[in-house]
Amino acid sequence: MKNPQLNKHGELQHLLAIDGLPKSVINHILDTASSFVSIGERELKKVPLMHGKSVFNLFFENSTRTRTTFEIAAKRLSADVINLNIAASSASKGESLLDTIDNLAAMHADMFVVRHATSGAPFLIAQHLNDTKQHHVHVVNAGDGRHEHPTQGLLDMYTIRHYKKDFSNLTVAIVGDVLHSRVARSDIHALTTLGAAEVRVIGPQTLIPSGLEQMGVRVFTNMNEGLKGVDVVIMLRLQNERMNGALLPSTQEYFKQYGLTPERLALAKSDAIVMHPGPMNRGVEIDSAVADGSQAVILSQVTFGIAVRMAVMSIVSGSHG
Amino acid sequence: MKNPQLNKHGELQHLLAIDGLPKSVINHILDTASSFVSIGERELKKVPLMHGKSVFNLFFENSTRTRTTFEIAAKRLSADVINLNIAASSASKGESLLDTIDNLAAMHADMFVVRHATSGAPFLIAQHLNDTKQHHVHVVNAGDGRHEHPTQGLLDMYTIRHYKKDFSNLTVAIVGDVLHSRVARSDIHALTTLGAAEVRVIGPQTLIPSGLEQMGVRVFTNMNEGLKGVDVVIMLRLQNERMNGALLPSTQEYFKQYGLTPERLALAKSDAIVMHPGPMNRGVEIDSAVADGSQAVILSQVTFGIAVRMAVMSIVSGSHG
Amino acid sequence: MKNPQLNKHGELQHLLAIDGLPKSVINHILDTASSFVSIGERELKKVPLMHGKSVFNLFFENSTRTRTTFEIAAKRLSADVINLNIAASSASKGESLLDTIDNLAAMHADMFVVRHATSGAPFLIAQHLNDTKQHHVHVVNAGDGRHEHPTQGLLDMYTIRHYKKDFSNLTVAIVGDVLHSRVARSDIHALTTLGAAEVRVIGPQTLIPSGLEQMGVRVFTNMNEGLKGVDVVIMLRLQNERMNGALLPSTQEYFKQYGLTPERLALAKSDAIVMHPGPMNRGVEIDSAVADGSQAVILSQVTFGIAVRMAVMSIVSGSHG
Numbered sequence: 001m002k003n004p005q006l007n008k009h010g011e012l013q014h015l016l017a018i019d020g021l022p023k024s025v026i027n028h029i030l031d032t033a034s035s036f037v038s039i040g041e042r043e044l045k046k047v048p049l050m051h052g053k054s055v056f057n058l059f060f061e062n063s064t065r066t067r068t069t070f071e072i073a074a075k076r077l078s079a080d081v082i083n084l085n086i087a088a089s090s091a092s093k094g095e096s097l098l099d100t101i102d103n104l105a106a107m108h109a110d111m112f113v114v115r116h117a118t119s120g121a122p123f124l125i126a127q128h129l130n131d132t133k134q135h136h137v138h139v140v141n142a143g144d145g146r147h148e149h150p151t152q153g154l155l156d157m158y159t160i161r162h163y164k165k166d167f168s169n170l171t172v173a174i175v176g177d178v179l180h181s182r183v184a185r186s187d188i189h190a191l192t193t194l195g196a197a198e199v200r201v202i203g204p205q206t207l208i209p210s211g212l213e214q215m216g217v218r219v220f221t222n223m224n225e226g227l228k229g230v231d232v233v234i235m236l237r238l239q240n241e242r243m244n245g246a247l248l249p250s251t252q253e254y255f256k257q258y259g260l261t262p263e264r265l266a267l268a269k270s271d272a273i274v275m276h277p278g279p280m281n282r283g284v285e286i287d288s289a290v291a292d293g294s295q296a297v298i299l300s301q302v303t304f305g306i307a308v309r310m311a312v313m314s315i316v317s318g319s320h321g
Numbered sequence: 322m323k324n325p326q327l328n329k330h331g332e333l334q335h336l337l338a339i340d341g342l343p344k345s346v347i348n349h350i351l352d353t354a355s356s357f358v359s360i361g362e363r364e365l366k367k368v369p370l371m372h373g374k375s376v377f378n379l380f381f382e383n384s385t386r387t388r389t390t391f392e393i394a395a396k397r398l399s400a401d402v403i404n405l406n407i408a409a410s411s412a413s414k415g416e417s418l419l420d421t422i423d424n425l426a427a428m429h430a431d432m433f434v435v436r437h438a439t440s441g442a443p444f445l446i447a448q449h450l451n452d453t454k455q456h457h458v459h460v461v462n463a464g465d466g467r468h469e470h471p472t473q474g475l476l477d478m479y480t481i482r483h484y485k486k487d488f489s490n491l492t493v494a495i496v497g498d499v500l501h502s503r504v505a506r507s508d509i510h511a512l513t514t515l516g517a518a519e520v521r522v523i524g525p526q527t528l529i530p531s532g533l534e535q536m537g538v539r540v541f542t543n544m545n546e547g548l549k550g551v552d553v554v555i556m557l558r559l560q561n562e563r564m565n566g567a568l569l570p571s572t573q574e575y576f577k578q579y580g581l582t583p584e585r586l587a588l589a590k591s592d593a594i595v596m597h598p599g600p601m602n603r604g605v606e607i608d609s610a611v612a613d614g615s616q617a618v619i620l621s622q623v624t625f626g627i628a629v630r631m632a633v634m635s636i637v638s639g640s641h642g
Numbered sequence: 643m644k645n646p647q648l649n650k651h652g653e654l655q656h657l658l659a660i661d662g663l664p665k666s667v668i669n670h671i672l673d674t675a676s677s678f679v680s681i682g683e684r685e686l687k688k689v690p691l692m693h694g695k696s697v698f699n700l701f702f703e704n705s706t707r708t709r710t711t712f713e714i715a716a717k718r719l720s721a722d723v724i725n726l727n728i729a730a731s732s733a734s735k736g737e738s739l740l741d742t743i744d745n746l747a748a749m750h751a752d753m754f755v756v757r758h759a760t761s762g763a764p765f766l767i768a769q770h771l772n773d774t775k776q777h778h779v780h781v782v783n784a785g786d787g788r789h790e791h792p793t794q795g796l797l798d799m800y801t802i803r804h805y806k807k808d809f810s811n812l813t814v815a816i817v818g819d820v821l822h823s824r825v826a827r828s829d830i831h832a833l834t835t836l837g838a839a840e841v842r843v844i845g846p847q848t849l850i851p852s853g854l855e856q857m858g859v860r861v862f863t864n865m866n867e868g869l870k871g872v873d874v875v876i877m878l879r880l881q882n883e884r885m886n887g888a889l890l891p892s893t894q895e896y897f898k899q900y901g902l903t904p905e906r907l908a909l910a911k912s913d914a915i916v917m918h919p920g921p922m923n924r925g926v927e928i929d930s931a932v933a934d935g936s937q938a939v940i941l942s943q944v945t946f947g948i949a950v951r952m953a954v955m956s957i958v959s960g961s962h963g
Binding site for chain 2: 051052053054080082084085086095096099100102103104105106107108
């Protein structure tokens, strides 16, 4: 099946996944974002690129943080934003997902920012809009199940490019619960596409999906070995709910084996940067000394994230079906 | 008592109910809406008619869908929108309804869009604002108890007029749980006022209010007989909660007797249109083949609904007390 | 420690408490508010003073009413407003308060309006922003624990000044649950700073904090004595939850001893004004005849409150670190 996120001219009309995105499209997004980074620092933070457009935040799964970043990005593009907490809405009245989508599209929506607990939901929505020729509506995936979180992947790439310029010599380590992480999946696809020299994944055997090596990734279960000589460390958030299951021992035990401490970070290159998608669990996956240390670029990720989302929204809303 | 929704010049200052609205006012709303329909399709969807005005969505009863349509309409008129979920607010702090209203009016509100589980609540609010000479605040009823849902009634009329041009030769059937439906009540008043040739109501005896014939309506309990030769079929949503009571057998039984299937729809005129206020229960009151069929104009209702709400909001906010 | 709400030029960069605010700063806020009062009455209620700025309503404690007043004030200043109900957000994901703050600041926020159940939380946030040189973000306290509610205190002063012109001859009585009232605390500091002739506090012994006399306040447990000859009566809301504890007898008993009735009000000066921060408990702390009577200025407080919040927001966002 044709990739529904690109139109027939190869332009980005929806952002659903990093998987399948050509390098040129990723670079176009990052270049566009770079022009938006300075806007946040100006006295007047708004540009009129989406003035008069209606952006719907469709959060079938609650996430105040992520919703906020998209809301700010849309408002800085001068769009009107409508927040819909769908969990509390028609979904509970027995309406089907696609009926909800058709209804909102009929209100002349221009964009759906979709968060959903089910992998593939934004893909399903975009495919349906394409099939029914509702080309005026663009879909941006704000995280779907364990699948992808493409804007997080893109802002991570923006951050790495900002600090390291070139991907071709970089060794990047992604540490933690890769099995349940849509961020990890998006990052791996992006790093591979952009030509990182080596992508490593570090975590307990139980939290590493099998067959990951076929994605061009080196797997380490020993943290100290995995960190040796890396340029970039991407820490993943440990979901508290995993602790209740059989997958992990206690958080103390986890921190002892996979927590990023200053001692461990010293194994990486001396100019290595430390990233985290937030919110952080201090003392679980990351030590406060590292989180607040000079190598951490975690708050830069947040700042760049707004610019990257502005770039994605303005690019897809400027494309045609 | 004087109709509180019209000022002394007979202009619409609040929209509370279709009941009591002169034909000329209804037509003025529909004509105004028609100028707004094209706005939704433009690149720039905003007009400055309510720039600087503050619209408060006062939803004492939760309804994300309806709140969204009013929020979009207000934003396309360039108003500022404040969403208040009052169920979770001061109401629970023991404050009286009218104290809440006076407080919000004192913030120089321009409009209250009111949804309330109690029939008559928007009427009470409008009457109070009139009595206390707070003429700068206009009330729009977004659904009150079993009473009326006037903007739904108006958008239904807009839709019928769009497809059928003239009301005077039309036979319209309203099907379902008429007893609990504020939509049905608004539709019946509107159709009668606009001079529809015949208004029919179809449903089980237990869901038809007694005395309906006095509103100029023909009642059918047999679906096949009721649909014969009609130009317009308005399906009502079956509230799931009715099923738990003694009023109805199972949903399967209901669908068998009153569900709109292609076979049943064939009894209506060949160019009959099918309407539904949404959200639909597919397989309960309507068959998917009909909902997605060529005679369904359900998504057009949604699109027209935004324009009709823009018309109502701009008309009432332009009136004076 | 230096007062974190003033910058090195003595300008207001955060509004955290009335306590410690110089008289000149209070008067500057009231004078600025006065220019905003008329804006609410204009056809076009907006001024572009904060166009392009991002105001975050950070409500760690739910309060629809207060959030609404800040949202309106910010929108009338043309700011973009982001509402965050933090109780339901990252706080529950184990993130620390200051990590949340740093994250939002990294999104280039311009202002945090903070409501928190813990006394001192806005102070902590402002101190942290100052310490980390994030001077672009300004904090406004929208109520913290039992500590202060400075914008309520300022709008109360605006109201008193509006009706009584000069503070130097005024006797003001604050009546009710002073112990738990942040409003009372802000009012006492403001009245003292502005040079009111006498500030009285009236309430049951159990609801009067000890040592209040050292704030320059006269304490009365007998309502009739306390009201004699006063110019201004500020009634406090009785929190229903206090009734469950051992601090108070029944609401009927409370009303009998401390409820403001027309008879009691007659003990004050004949031109005394009656104030209440809302929402009112009619029949508990205030009789309806008084609440709706000609001496009540309760709805004026609400109107002035928007102008005062506009003044505070525009002043702090115009200051530099």
